[in-house]
Structure formats: C-alpha cells, structure tokens
Amino acid sequence: MKYGYFDDQTREYVITNPRTPVKWINYVGTLGFGGFVDHTGGLLLCKGDPALNRITKYIPQLPGSQFKGHTLYLRKRSSQGTQIFSPLFVPTLDAYDRFECRVGLGYSHFNTEFHGIKSEIRVFVPTGEAILVQEISLTNLSAEPVELDAVPLLEYTHFDALKQFMNADWVPQTMMSEVHDDGEGRKILSQFAFMNRDQRQTYFTANVKVSSFETDRRVFLGDNEYGTFQRPLSLNGPELSNSLALRGDNIAALLLPLGTLAPGETKRFVTLLTQQEGTRSESLTRARALFEKYRSHDAVTAARAAIGAEWDEYLGRVQVNTPDASMNSMLNVHNPRQCYMTKNWSRDLSLYQLGFGGRGIGFRDSSQDVMGVMSAMPEEARELIEKLLSVMKINGSAMHQFYASTMVANEGDSREAEDRPKFYGDDHLWIVFAVCSYLKETGNLSFLERVLPYYEKDKHGAPREQGTVQNHLERALEFTKTNVGRHGLPLLGFADWNDTVNLKTGAESLFVANQYGKALLDMIELCEFRGERALADRYRADYDHMRGLVNEYAWDGEWYVRYFDHDGSPIGSKKNAQGQIWTNGQSWPVISGFAPRDRAERALESVNRLLNTPNGIKLSAPGYDGFDPAKGGVTTYPPGAKENGGIFLHANPWVMIAETLVGNGDRAFEYYNQINPAAKNDVIDTYECEPYVYAQNILGNEHPLFGLARNSWLSGTASWTYQVGTKHILGVMPGYGGLEINPCIPKAWNGFSVRRQFRGARYAIEVSNPDHVSKGVRKLVVDGVAIAGNVIPAFDDNRLHTVEVTLGAVAAVGEEAAQ
Ligand code: GLC
Numbered sequence: 001m002k003y004g005y006f007d008d009q010t011r012e013y014v015i016t017n018p019r020t021p022v023k024w025i026n027y028v029g030t031l032g033f034g035g036f037v038d039h040t041g042g043l044l045l046c047k048g049d050p051a052l053n054r055i056t057k058y059i060p061q062l063p064g065s066q067f068k069g070h071t072l073y074l075r076k077r078s079s080q081g082t083q084i085f086s087p088l089f090v091p092t093l094d095a096y097d098r099f100e101c102r103v104g105l106g107y108s109h110f111n112t113e114f115h116g117i118k119s120e121i122r123v124f125v126p127t128g129e130a131i132l133v134q135e136i137s138l139t140n141l142s143a144e145p146v147e148l149d150a151v152p153l154l155e156y157t158h159f160d161a162l163k164q165f166m167n168a169d170w171v172p173q174t175m176m177s178e179v180h181d182d183g184e185g186r187k188i189l190s191q192f193a194f195m196n197r198d199q200r201q202t203y204f205t206a207n208v209k210v211s212s213f214e215t216d217r218r219v220f221l222g223d224n225e226y227g228t229f230q231r232p233l234s235l236n237g238p239e240l241s242n243s244l245a246l247r248g249d250n251i252a253a254l255l256l257p258l259g260t261l262a263p264g265e266t267k268r269f270v271t272l273l274t275q276q277e278g279t280r281s282e283s284l285t286r287a288r289a290l291f292e293k294y295r296s297h298d299a300v301t302a303a304r305a306a307i308g309a310e311w312d313e314y315l316g317r318v319q320v321n322t323p324d325a326s327m328n329s330m331l332n333v334h335n336p337r338q339c340y341m342t343k344n345w346s347r348d349l350s351l352y353q354l355g356f357g358g359r360g361i362g363f364r365d366s367s368q369d370v371m372g373v374m375s376a377m378p379e380e381a382r383e384l385i386e387k388l389l390s391v392m393k394i395n396g397s398a399m400h401q402f403y404a405s406t407m408v409a410n411e412g413d414s415r416e417a418e419d420r421p422k423f424y425g426d427d428h429l430w431i432v433f434a435v436c437s438y439l440k441e442t443g444n445l446s447f448l449e450r451v452l453p454y455y456e457k458d459k460h461g462a463p464r465e466q467g468t469v470q471n472h473l474e475r476a477l478e479f480t481k482t483n484v485g486r487h488g489l490p491l492l493g494f495a496d497w498n499d500t501v502n503l504k505t506g507a508e509s510l511f512v513a514n515q516y517g518k519a520l521l522d523m524i525e526l527c528e529f530r531g532e533r534a535l536a537d538r539y540r541a542d543y544d545h546m547r548g549l550v551n552e553y554a555w556d557g558e559w560y561v562r563y564f565d566h567d568g569s570p571i572g573s574k575k576n577a578q579g580q581i582w583t584n585g586q587s588w589p590v591i592s593g594f595a596p597r598d599r600a601e602r603a604l605e606s607v608n609r610l611l612n613t614p615n616g617i618k619l620s621a622p623g624y625d626g627f628d629p630a631k632g633g634v635t636t637y638p639p640g641a642k643e644n645g646g647i648f649l650h651a652n653p654w655v656m657i658a659e660t661l662v663g664n665g666d667r668a669f670e671y672y673n674q675i676n677p678a679a680k681n682d683v684i685d686t687y688e689c690e691p692y693v694y695a696q697n698i699l700g701n702e703h704p705l706f707g708l709a710r711n712s713w714l715s716g717t718a719s720w721t722y723q724v725g726t727k728h729i730l731g732v733m734p735g736y737g738g739l740e741i742n743p744c745i746p747k748a749w750n751g752f753s754v755r756r757q758f759r760g761a762r763y764a765i766e767v768s769n770p771d772h773v774s775k776g777v778r779k780l781v782v783d784g785v786a787i788a789g790n791v792i793p794a795f796d797d798n799r800l801h802t803v804e805v806t807l808g809a810v811a812a813v814g815e816e817a818a819q
Contacts, residue, residue: 372719640703665774
C-alpha cells in the first residue's frame with residue numbers, strides 16, 4: 001500500500017490516503033510559537049517551552065481515529081438532507097472522494113472532497129508572529145445549491161503540560177473561558193488558566209460572522225460526554241449553546257453560517273489563534289490588533305508567500321542534481337528541512353518526544369544539529385553554539401542539557417545514579433566539530449577570540465570564569481586528555497554517545513578515544529592554518545599517543561572493541577556472548593584516522609558482514625537478552641530494538657563517512673540509499689513512519705518486526721545524513737582556504753552537479769566521471785581556468801563561478817585512511 005508521493009515541483013510530500021500506519025506530521029512556526037500539525041488536522045501548539053506553556057491538547061497515544069486538539073466540522077444541508085463531516089477525515093471518518101494532505105515547507109495544505117464539498121485548508125504560522133492562521137476555502141461541487149455551516153474546533157490543555165495528566169481536580173477547577181464581541185458580529189473566544197488570568201490568555205476567532213459558540217467540551221459533545229467527537233450531539237441543533245466554561249475541559253468552537261453556495265461557488269474564511277501576554281484587557285487589545293492584520297485574505301496570502309521566500313533562501317544555499325531521484329528529493333528539500341527542525345526543536349517536541357520538560361536542549365544533540373544547518377544559516381548556528389559553549393564547565397566538560405529560556409543546565413540522567421560519574425565522556429568534544437564547521441563555512445576566525453562564560457556561577461549568580469572560544473575548545477581537549485582509565489583510554493563517564501550503556505565508574509570508551517582523535521585532527525588543522533605551530537605540535541603528540549593506545553589495546557582481531565569495563569574487561573569483543581561487535585567501534589577509528597589501512601578495511605568489512613541489513617546498519621550484535629543493571633538502559637530493550645542491536649540510524653552516516661575515507665563510494669552510497677526514507681515509499685507498511693524524514697530507529701533483524709521505524713523527525717540522523725550526502729559523497733566540503741572538492745560516488749554514476757553559496761559567492765559545480773571511478777579529482781577548472789589541487793578559492797565577490805570537475809584515477813585515492 002502506498003500512502004502518497006513526492007511532488008518535487010512544489011517541494012511537498014502529498015499524502016493521498018489518510019489511513020497511514022502511524023500519524024505523519026509537519027511542523028509549523030518555531031519553538032517561540034508553534035508546534036506540529038498531523039496529516040488529519042490534529043494540532044499540538046505551544047508558545048515557548050512545550051512543558052510550561054502548551055495551548056492545545058494532543059495525546060499521541062490515542063488511536064489514529066481520535067480527535068487530537070483540533071478539527072473542522074462542516075454541516076451541509078441540501079435536498080439530500082443534512083450531513084455533518086470533517087474535511088480533515090478525523091474525527092468523523094467519512095468516505096472521501098479525494099484526500100490530499102500536502103506536507104509543505106512551514107505549512108500543511110489539505111485538499112479534500114467529501115459529500116460534494118471541496119475543501120482547501122492551509123495551516124501555518126507567519127514568520128516571527130505568535131499566531132496560527134488557517135485559510136479555508138469551500139466549494140460546492142454538486143449540481144444544486146447547498147447551505148453550509150463551518151464549525152472550527154480546538155481543545156485546550158492546561159498550560160503546564162504534565163499537570164494536565166497528573167491532577168484531574170485542580171486542572172479542571174482552573175480552566176476558564178470568556179467571549180468578546182468585536183462589534184461587527186464576530187466573536188473572539190478567550191481561554192486561560194485562573195492563575196494566568198492577569199498574565200496571559202489565548203484567543204481564537206474567525207474573519208466571518210459567528211452565529212454561536214461553545215467553550216465547554218461536555219456541552220459540545222452532549223449527553224454527559226456520551227456524545228463523541230465523531231458525532232457531537234450539539235451539532236444536531238441549529239445553534240451552539242453559547243456556554244462559557246467556568247471549569248472543566250475547555251474547547252473553542254465557532255459556528256460560522258456561510259449561507260447558500262450555488263453550484264460551483266466558493267466561500268473563504270480565515271481562523272486565527274494567538275496567545276498574548278498582559279492583563280485581560282491588555283492582551284485582548286494586542287490580540288485584536290493581530291487579528292485585524294490577518295483578517296484580510298491579502299495579508300494572509302502575503303504571509304504565506306513570505307514563508308515560501310524564506311525557505312527559498314534557506315534551501316537555495318545548496319542544491320544538487322544526482323542520478324538518484326530519492327537522493328535529490330532528500331538533499332534539496334526534506335533533509336535540510338528536517339535539519340532546520342532539529343536545530344529549532346532539539347529533542348523537545350514530536351510524536352515521540354512529548355515535551356514534558358525532561359530534556360530541553362541536549363549538549364551533544366544540538367552540537368551535532370547545528371552542523372546540519374551550517375551551510376544554510378551559519379550565523380543562527382553560531383548563536384546556538386554560543387549558548388552551548390556557555391554551559392561548558394570550567395574543567396572543559398559540559399553540562400548534559402539545558403533549557404534555552406532560562407539557560408539553567410543539568411547533568412541529565414546521570415543525576416539518577418549516585419555512584420556514577422556526573423559527566424558524559426563525549427559531550428564536550430562535539431563542540432569542537434561544531435565550532436570548526438562554523439569557522440570553515442564562514443571564514444570568521446575572529447569568533448575564536450569571542451569571550452564566553454563557563455557554566456559555574458558565584459554566589460551572586462555571575463559566571464565564575466570566562467574564556468575565549470579557543471580557550472573553551474582547548475579545555476574540552478584537556479578534559480579528555482586528563483580523564484583516562486587503566487589503559488590510558490578516555491573514561492566513559494556516565495555514558496558516551498550511546499546514552500544507554502551505563503557502566504561502572506572507571507569504564508573506558510573507545511568511542512570517546514576516537515572522537516578525541518578526530519577533535520585533535522580538527523584542532524591541528526586549525527592551528528596550522530593560523531600558524532600556531534607549537535600548539536599544533538602538542539596536539540599532534542597527543543594524537544599519536546592516543547592512536548598508539550587504541551591500536552595496542554582495542555584491536556580484537558577482526559574489529560575494534562567498544563568499551564573496557566571498570567575491571568578492564570572488553571565489551572564488543574569476540575570474547576563476549578552478546579554485544580560482540582559495535583558499529584561505532586568501527587566507523588570512528590576510521591574517521592579519527594587511528595586505524596591503519598588494513599585494520600580500517602577489516603573493521604568495515606566486519607560491519608558489512610555482521611551488522612549490515614537491507615534496512616540499515618545495526619548498532620551492535622547480538623543484542624542483550626534480558627535486563628542487566630550492570631550494563632544499564634541498553635538491556636531494557638528486547639534484542640533488535642533501539643540501542644540494543646537495533647538499526648540506530650544516527651550511527652549509519654558515520655559508517656558512510658568511513659567508507660568514503662577508504663574510497664569505497666559504491667558501499668557508501670548503498671548504505672546511504674538503504675536508509676533513505678524517500679526510497680521506503682514502496683515498503684511503507686513495514687516501515688510505517690513518514691517517508692519524508694529520517695527516523696531515529698528501525699527494528700533490527702533480531703526482532704520479529706524487522707524494518708519498522710519509529711521516532712521520526714528529531715534525530716541526529718538528519719544532520720549527519722545531510723553532511724554525508726553533501727560533503728562526503730558529493731564531496732563539496734568547506735575548508736579554511738576555500739571549498740574543497742573530493743567526491744566519493746558510485747562508480748556507475750556519469751556525474752552530478754551541485755550549486756552552492758559559499759562565503760559571499762555562488763558556485764555552479766559540474767562533476768563528470770568519464771572513467772567511472774569512485775574517488776579522485778583528476779582535473780579542476782574554475783571559470784575556465786585549470787587550477788592545481790582540489791580547493792576552489794573563496795572568491796567572496798557576490799558572483800557566480802563555474803566549476804568543472806573531472807574525476808579519474810589519481811595516485812592518492814583513499815590515502816587518508818592509511819596515514
Ligand atoms: C538519542 C539521544 C542522543 C544519543 C542517542 C544514542 O538519540 O538524543 O543524545 O546519543 O540517543 O543513545
């Protein structure tokens with residue numbers, strides 16, 4: 001069964017069958033005001049922190065058929081009698097003649113036909129505004145006149161998202177609704193929790209006449225709520241009851257009498273939802289001003305066009321044309337869009353990460369997310385990088401997570417285990433990659449001199465110490481250098497990237513050892529570019545030292561081990577019955593350059609043989625079979641799920657990078673393609689999640705439901721697959737001295753092209769592959785002139801430069817991994 005298709009012209013995915021295996025969503029607005037809308041109109045909307053200021057009630061755990069926070073009802077009267085249905089399918093579940101949910105950039109566009117009525121509904125949040133706009137147009141497709149009422153409906157939640165589910169007396173006692181008239185027959189409904197009466201209120205209205213309204217769910221559904229959202233009893237009467245909920249479950253329903261529609265006639269209206277601060281009268285004044293602005297269809301259309309223009313700008317920085325249509329769809333639209341969402345929402349709010357305040361901004365997560373938006377919005381990325389640097393500790397480690405609104409940070413799950421370290425072995429090292437990525441994209445090396453605080457505060461709440469960005473990076477490396485275990489390898493801390501392996505204090509992490517190696521390589525490159533020879537030499541010595549240890553202790557014969565436990569015993573070794581081999585244990589020694597060529601190839605062969613599946617590469621094998629507190633969270637999953645031998649997608653692109661480093665373009669692309677969600681469109685009944693975004697995990701082949709994906713949208717997979725696609729496979733990589741061209745592609749490709757903006761100039765890059773190689777730049781011609789090497793200068797002259805690249809056999813193919 002297929003549920004939709006990619007429309008590359010409009011940059012949309014079009015869902016044509018609403019009965020998708022799970023809800024498929026789209027984001028509107030930002031963390032400042034926004035949320036997600038699902039493909040049947042369900043809406044989760046927040047302003048600011050989703051835990052602390054939630055507006056609509058969306059319970060993802062309810063079945064797909066159930067009302068979730070928002071819908072629109074239509075009531076049609078004709079010679080056939082009266083029909084009441086939702087053009088969004090849920091919750092009335094009527095038979096439809098046409099269903100389309102167009103998942104667009106910053107908007108969702110529903111285009112449906114039910115009972116002879118064509119409905120077009122566009123939902124979006126205008127840029128920078130705290131207002132949700134719905135543009136609705138209804139056309140009578142039948143041969144006779146019909147009378148139409150529209151009833152848009154919202155269900156509110158208590159602003160404190162968790163309390164809503166924890167206290168079923170206090171919450172309903174505090175929920176209040178009011179109505180205001182705008183003097184022209186239009187009504188504005190307001191809603192607030194009693195304690196916020198004088199601070200902030202939510203307002204809902206429409207730009208056409210309202211004949212009646214409802215704010216009390218119980219009255220709306222009728223019969224003591226034995227009426228249902230599918231068939232609300234109040235819609236059987238001519239008008240709603242105009243009741244004001246003084247407690248209980250608050251809704252906002254407006255009855256909009258649209259009158260008679262002649263055959264072929266269209267009627268349009270707009271609904272508007274905002275939340276404003278201040279006393280009731282202050283905020284009402286503000287809400288009215290905003291409503292006034294968006295009452296006109298022209299203003300709404302202009303706001304929609306402005307969103308489109310912003311996405312043009314964002315996506316226009318990098319566009320590709322390869323022989324693979326799914327890769328093109330992903331790299332040109334859907335993957336960078338997902339990167340934007342992960343950068344904006346971190347791990348806060350999705351169908352799977354429910355925004356109840358447990359996480360906030362993850363240090364390691366966001367340090368990786370920013371790299372996914374670096375080519376498109378480097379200065380926004382830098383702003384987030386500055387926040388991340390500001391929660392680093394004086395000793396160079398990092399606070400695990402923080403809340404962006406307050407900048408209050410904490411140590412994550414490690415707080416729950418008293419006898420365990422309070423740092424994560426990997427966190428602070430990610431920021432080295434993020435900063436270097438920013439420097440290479442922009443060339444703004446003065447950023448290194450910027451002074452930022454460390455996290456610890458004195459008794460007045462002022463930072464106890466501050467230092468330059470460069471100083472932050474140096475301390476990050478110093479922390480890993482000085483926190484080592486019995487083999488001299490970096491300590492795991494509470495966990496490394498794999499959050500769920502929590503070993504006893506003293507355990508060592510090979511992931512961190514290699515991540516440290518790559519961070520040292522980045523710092524060496526930076527120091528050399530800046531002429532800081534002494535520092536570069538010091539880092540080179542640290543690098544050689546760690547490389548020696550990794551190869552001395554961690555090589556297991558056919559692959560590298562992944563951890564040494566507190567007692568020095570290996571995890572990820574042939575000696576282990578379970579958890580014998582780990583993907584990150586193999587990809588990272590290649591990325592760090594620690595693995596000599598023969599070991600790099602052997603380790604990657606072992607991944608291919610023991611961990612690869614047609615649905616992606618598993619994180620480890622075999623999975624642990626039973627809870628073992630000595631290993632931690634990883635053993636809470638059945639074998640094949642999530643971090644316990646599941647296909648954890650975030651780790652897949654690291655193997656692809658490693659394959660490009662050894663020059664294996666066919667395999668890098670095979671790995672890329674096998675997890676590309678756009679290529680899953682035909683097996684979606686197994687895969688289940690949205691085909692237009694990456695999921696976090698797919699069940700592995702030890703699990704009976706092999707191939708089933710979950711936790712789509714907010715995953716580091718987005719950033720890394722985008723980086724792999726653009727920088728490592730297509731090989732257009734920003735460097736300090738210019739744009740480095742070093743593709744590693746399938747041999748069968750004849751070539752491809754990339755258009756990219758880079759530091760104030762545009763580049764049209766045409767790559768041809770006449771000899772059908774994977775790697776090796778034989779010839780580079782810039783603006784008609786052949787240049788030596790493979791780096792295009794950063795012209796910074798606001799012009800378009802043509803770049804012709806010819807791939808072919810050159811001596812140095814794949815040398816990097818063999819250094
Ligand atoms: C989740 C977490 C991330 C962690 C990964 C692997 O994606 O957000 O921080 O690295 O799981 O455990």
